[in-house]
Amino acid sequence: MSLYQTLYFMSLVGGTAGLLSWVLTALVSAVVPGQAVWMADLIATTILGGFIGAFTVAFSDRWSGNRVVTRWVVSGALIGITAGLIAGLVQIPITTRLGATAPVLTRLVAWMLAGSFIGTGLGLRWAQVNRARVAHAAAGGLIGGLLGGMVFVGLGPVIPDLSQALGFVSVGVGICFGVTVAPILLRDGILQFVSSGDPRAQGKFGRTHKEWEIQQGDSYVIGSQNQDFSVSRYRPDIDIFIPDAAIAARHAILFGKEGRFYLARHPSSTDQAALARFPLRVRGKTVVTSLELRDSDDVMVGRTALKFVTKKES
Amino acid sequence: MNRVAAAAMVVLVEGLVCASGWAQATPAGHLEFADKVRLVNCQPSTTRPGFRAQFNVVDAQGAPLSIEYPPAENLRGLTRIYVDNQELEPFFAVSQATRAEAVRGRVALILVDTSGSMNARMASGQTRFQTAQAALGRFFDTFDEKADRVAIVPFDSHGVERRIRSAQFARSKADALAAVSALPPPQTTNNTAIYSAVVTGLDVLTSQARAVAAPGTASPEMLLVLMTDGKNEVLRGDDPGLLDGAMGLQRAAEAVKASGIQVIGVGFGDPGSIDENAMRQVSTSLFLASNLDQLTQVFSVARTLLTNRIHATFASPFDYLSSLEGRTLRIRASLTLPSGQKFESTEQVWAAPQIGVPAYEGACETDELRTALALVPSGNYLMSLIRPVLVFAGLGTLLLVLWFWVPRLVWADQYVGRVPMKVTSRWDVAGARGRQDQTPRRPAPPGFQTRNVKDAAPRGPSDMTRADFSKSRLQKRPDARDPV
Numbered sequence: 001m002s003l004y005q006t007l008y009f010m011s012l013v014g015g016t017a018g019l020l021s022w023v024l025t026a027l028v029s030a031v032v033p034g035q036a037v038w039m040a041d042l043i044a045t046t047i048l049g050g051f052i053g054a055f056t057v058a059f060s061d062r063w064s065g066n067r068v069v070t071r072w073v074v075s076g077a078l079i080g081i082t083a084g085l086i087a088g089l090v091q092i093p094i095t096t097r098l099g100a101t102a103p104v105l106t107r108l109v110a111w112m113l114a115g116s117f118i119g120t121g122l123g124l125r126w127a128q129v130n131r132a133r134v135a136h137a138a139a140g141g142l143i144g145g146l147l148g149g150m151v152f153v154g155l156g157p158v159i160p161d162l163s164q165a166l167g168f169v170s171v172g173v174g175i176c177f178g179v180t181v182a183p184i185l186l187r188d189g190i191l192q193f194v195s196s197g198d199p200r201a202q203g204k205f206g207r208t209h210k211e212w213e214i215q216q217g218d219s220y221v222i223g224s225q226n227q228d229f230s231v232s233r234y235r236p237d238i239d240i241f242i243p244d245a246a247i248a249a250r251h252a253i254l255f256g257k258e259g260r261f262y263l264a265r266h267p268s269s270t271d272q273a274a275l276a277r278f279p280l281r282v283r284g285k286t287v288v289t290s291l292e293l294r295d296s297d298d299v300m301v302g303r304t305a306l307k308f309v310t311k312k313e314s
Numbered sequence: 315m316n317r318v319a320a321a322a323m324v325v326l327v328e329g330l331v332c333a334s335g336w337a338q339a340t341p342a343g344h345l346e347f348a349d350k351v352r353l354v355n356c357q358p359s360t361t362r363p364g365f366r367a368q369f370n371v372v373d374a375q376g377a378p379l380s381i382e383y384p385p386a387e388n389l390r391g392l393t394r395i396y397v398d399n400q401e402l403e404p405f406f407a408v409s410q411a412t413r414a415e416a417v418r419g420r421v422a423l424i425l426v427d428t429s430g431s432m433n434a435r436m437a438s439g440q441t442r443f444q445t446a447q448a449a450l451g452r453f454f455d456t457f458d459e460k461a462d463r464v465a466i467v468p469f470d471s472h473g474v475e476r477r478i479r480s481a482q483f484a485r486s487k488a489d490a491l492a493a494v495s496a497l498p499p500p501q502t503t504n505n506t507a508i509y510s511a512v513v514t515g516l517d518v519l520t521s522q523a524r525a526v527a528a529p530g531t532a533s534p535e536m537l538l539v540l541m542t543d544g545k546n547e548v549l550r551g552d553d554p555g556l557l558d559g560a561m562g563l564q565r566a567a568e569a570v571k572a573s574g575i576q577v578i579g580v581g582f583g584d585p586g587s588i589d590e591n592a593m594r595q596v597s598t599s600l601f602l603a604s605n606l607d608q609l610t611q612v613f614s615v616a617r618t619l620l621t622n623r624i625h626a627t628f629a630s631p632f633d634y635l636s637s638l639e640g641r642t643l644r645i646r647a648s649l650t651l652p653s654g655q656k657f658e659s660t661e662q663v664w665a666a667p668q669i670g671v672p673a674y675e676g677a678c679e680t681d682e683l684r685t686a687l688a689l690v691p692s693g694n695y696l697m698s699l700i701r702p703v704l705v706f707a708g709l710g711t712l713l714l715v716l717w718f719w720v721p722r723l724v725w726a727d728q729y730v731g732r733v734p735m736k737v738t739s740r741w742d743v744a745g746a747r748g749r750q751d752q753t754p755r756r757p758a759p760p761g762f763q764t765r766n767v768k769d770a771a772p773r774g775p776s777d778m779t780r781a782d783f784s785k786s787r788l789q790k791r792p793d794a795r796d797p798v
Contacts, residue, residue, distance in 0.1 A: 005725060012716055019709050026702060029671040040670030048669075091668060096568045100663040103642035110668035152640055152669075160636035161705045164671065167640075169709060207728045 003184050003211050006063065010180040011173045013059045014144075017051035018172025022165045024051075038095065041110065042088035046081050049118045052172055053080020056122050056179070064241050067226060072236070076125070083121030087114040108149040111167075115145020115175045122179050130218045136182030144174025187213035189261055189293075189310030191220075191240065191254065197303030198244040205242075212240050214310075216256040221266065222301060225249035246302030248278040252287070261310060263299065264290030278302060343379040345369045345647050345659035346598070348623050349536065350574020353638070353664070356629070356678040359686040361693040363630040363638065364405075364678055365664065367395070368535065368623045369647060371657055376599030378618040383409045384652055390685075395628045396646040404628035405689040406682045411622050418679070419534030420620055421463045421523045423481060424450065425511050427542040427582075428468040430502040434543070434583065438606060442543050442583050443500050449609035450494045453539075453617050457487035461534075463526060465518075466493045469511040470504035471552035478514040483522055508546040509557035509566035512596045515540070516573045533676055537620040539613075540597060541580040545589030567595040574662075578616045582609055624649070627682050633693040636702070638672045641665075 025044045057076030061068045091110045098106045119141015123134035148171025155163035191212045193205040204210075214220065220239040224247040238250065248269040255262055265287055269278055280287040281300040293299070299306040348368040356364040371379045384392055390407040432443040440448070450466065457464070465481035484490035515538050523533045548558040557565055570577050579597030581588035583604065593600050599619075603609040626647065632638055642665040648658045666672045678686060722729045 002725075005721070008721070008724075009717075012713065015716075016713055019706070019713065023706060026671050029673045032673070037665065037667050037670075040667035040673055042670075044667065044670035093568070095665075095668055096572050099642070099665050099668075103665060107640065107668050114669060160632075160634050160639065161702045162708075164636070164639045165702075165705050165709055167669075169713075208725075 002209060003187075003190070003213055005208065006211075007177065007180050007184060009063070010056070010059070011177040013055045014052060014172035014174070014176025015169045016172070017055040017176075018048065018148075018168040018170070019165065021048040021051045021172065022168035025168070038088075038092045041091060041095075042085065045084035045088040045091075045114045045118075047084070048114060048168065048171065049080035049082070049084025049087070049121065050077045051080070052118055052175055053077045053083070053121060056080075056176060057125070061236065064236070069236075076122075079121040079124065080118055083117040084114065087117035090117070104153055107153050108146060111149025111152065111171055112142050112145040115141040115143070115148065115171060115178070117141070119144065119175050119179050122175075126183075128219075130215065132215075132217055133183060136186065137179040140178025140180070140182040141175045142178070144176070144178035145171055147174040148172070183213050183215060187215050188256060189214040189308060191299070192307045192309060193242075194298075194305040194307050196242070196244055196305065198246065200243040201304050214254065214256060214261065216259065219253060219255040221250055222252045222254060223248060223250040223266065224302075242301065242304050244302040244304045246278060247304065248274060248302075251278055251301060252280050254293075261293040261308070262290050263287055263293055263308075342655070343371055343373045343381075343657055345624075345649060345657045346372045346376065347574070347647075347659060347662050348576045348619065351645050351662055351664045352533070352675040353630075353672060354627065354676045354678050354682075355674040356627075356683060356686045356690070359678065359683045359692070360629065360690040361695050361698050362633055362690055363635050363672075363674070364627050364682070364686065364690075365395075365630060365645070366625065366627045366676070367645070367647060367662075368625055369659060370619050370623055371649065372599075372619075376601070377615050378622055381651065381655075383411050383624075388652070389624070390626075392650050392652070393624070393626050394648045394650075395626060396648070397628075397631050397643050399644075400631055402628050402631065404626040406627040406685045407624065408681075409622075409624045418461075419463070419526055420458075420461050420537070421483065421519060421526055421534050422453075422465070422537040422539065422620060423478075423515050423519045423522075424453065424464065424466045424539040425469050425478070425515055425541065426450070426466060426497060427470070427506060427508075427544070428498060428500040429470045429504045429506040429542075429544060429547075430500055431506075431544050431583075431587070432500040433502065436583075436605065440606075441500075443497075445606050445609060446541060446582060447494055447497060449603075449606055449613055451491060452610045453613040454487045454490045455614075456617065456621065457490060459486050463522065463534075464490050465522075466490065466497065467515075468497050469507065470500070471507045471548055471556060472504060474507045474510050474553055474556060475514050478511060478518055481518055481522075503551075505547045505549050505552055506542060506544050507548055507552065507556040507558075508540065508542055508592070508596065509562040510553075510555075512538070512540060512566045512577070513557065513569045516569050516575055516577075519575060520573065527676075535620060535623060536575045537616065538575055538577045539580060539616050540577060540593075541582055542588070542593070543581070543583035544587050546592060563592050563595060570596055570598070576619060578612075578619065580609070580612050580616075627678065627686075629686070629690045634698050634701075635672055635674070636698075638666050 024047050028043050028047070029040060054073050054077035058068050058073045061072065091113050094109055095106055116138050120134060120138040123137025126133035148167055151170040152163060152167030155166060191214060193210040195206060196202045212220070221237065222240040222242065223238040224242055224244055225238050240254070248266070250266040250268045252266055253264045255264070263280070263282055265280060275288065279300060279302060282291045282293065282297055285291065293308045293310070295310050297308040299308055346369055348370050351365050351367045354364045354366050356362065371381055373379050383389070386408055389409055390404055393404050393407045395402045395404055426446060428443065432446070433441050435441055436445055438445065454464070463483040463485060465483045467478050467481045469478060482493065484493055519536050519538055523536050527533045546558060546562065548556045577597040579593040579600040581590065581593055581600065581602045585602055585604065588602065590600065601612040601615060603612045630638065642663060645662050645664055646659050648656060650656045
């Protein structure tokens, strides 16, 4: 899946999560009458966070080519719920102070806060790849929340029901778009799938020519380990999963440092047997420890051919 | 010359004012909202949401104005509500002064300062605390056992939250007077936690009102009375976490504003020692008293404000509950007496949730439903039910199209030649059900099982992938025909 496809589908994931959030929020408000205004907002942000958190994890893992782990989906939902809860609580004093004097601004701030906090929760998943991702996700969520809020505020008085549903959908799209687009816009390089001798990898990525965006400070683990064997609670152990029999469970590490990119063997696959069984080549040279990557380098991982593209001068 | 011209202008303006009758119409008092405007459900009489407002007719100091209320049947016609400057006539209006049966229940909480300074002696020889105890009785003169629930709670700087949260609401005058007598005498070590007492008191009052109200009906009238002789003072040795300083004051003021509950501040004793500015911020009306008579009068005023409210219920200018999403309404009220005297209120804001769906805060009662049925046009009830479903279906369909159809147009090359077919497993895994053919499959190598992997050890770098690439796989199938 190309970067733009990822962006498109992740936005749809957000939109779907937003629509379902709207349905559940409306049902809850119908079932629980007499709730205070702040409680209605708290319920809405919590539900929105839960859906977006769960959906984002489920679909991003699905498209990574690896298995969707229920534990991570639940963790994603819980983190989204927590983020939504915090957003709902933070906006209470703002609403109390500004709600009467600047209603439009207060609504926009409320949506932005919801987007930002939920975005931050989602960004935590990639904190180990690059800590800046958390800030990017927060900023992306903030802008997404602003867009959703503008739709809601702009259409609110015009079309009942539709305006709010559209607001939820927009904020979901905005958050997921914002969270996904930040690393794409800020990318310094791309690792692109070319072809693979393993039919599974070829079947998964051959048609879409899957791309992974890479930016300075990132540290990706390349491997073939099935996520069933992962022990973490929220993030995948393998960032670039390629289902190739000639790729070790944890095969290599791709990282950017001081303006350059490097490909190194993963410490768990540096013994002689692993060197022989799990090939790792750049420009035809076997990588024993690590090697710097340059623009348009051909990378051979197992029986899978990848292409590294960067605008950075080596 | 200029002075002559200016004087002539003043005379002219005064003459115009008198001629238009404007000077005579200037109100001697005003309407003051006694609770926040609440959204109420008036179904099945009408699908249009209703709003309920409560107000008092008060003078410039906030004390109830002595006026002759119009008869109940005329009150509605004399009351006007302005929503974002749009004039509306309420479909129901009632004054408790003229119709006792209009009372929905009353919940009051009286917080009495028991700080050390309340031991100060007054000219009468009694301490401030003893004077307060004597004056409090006036509040219960017209106690209605069917409607009233009153709690009298001491507060200082020790056990503030615990004592207020454990308040016992008296259901009879005797119980209320007993609670007054049982107030603990002030201790010299006690300071004054006004801000925390107000915040906790509002919380307790709201909870009690919710408990008293029958499910789905209107909440009862609420009143918080805060009596103190000083200012907020929290020192070392007092309860931890008590509100203090500018932040504490702001928090308490915000709590009062957000609750919409009528809070009567009573400053008693030496006016110089009372923090009048802070008291004005944490109350909706402030009264000062320096002796027993004045304090008795103040409690009488507080009681009147609770028992002499006008209720007005009006239909929303928007057809459905969902029409209120994202709206902030500025609401004013006016009452014109048959004599022509007009009272106007200040503005109160009703705001829908910032993100969430508006929810009803109560339901119309029988009288309100009856008048709403006759007076309020109803929207299309069926449409109000169907529209959300249509919105969901429409947006759902749009998303489905974006998920499954648009990508085939944009990234057509990735979909060309893909024929929907049953996916079979490459490996002979236990869960590979649905396979049509019964051809034996090879077992999956370690690390490549797709199901039932719980018992399998994690795949390490030394594990071998035993894929079968022997020549036998390349051998010609028996049924294959030789190339020509």
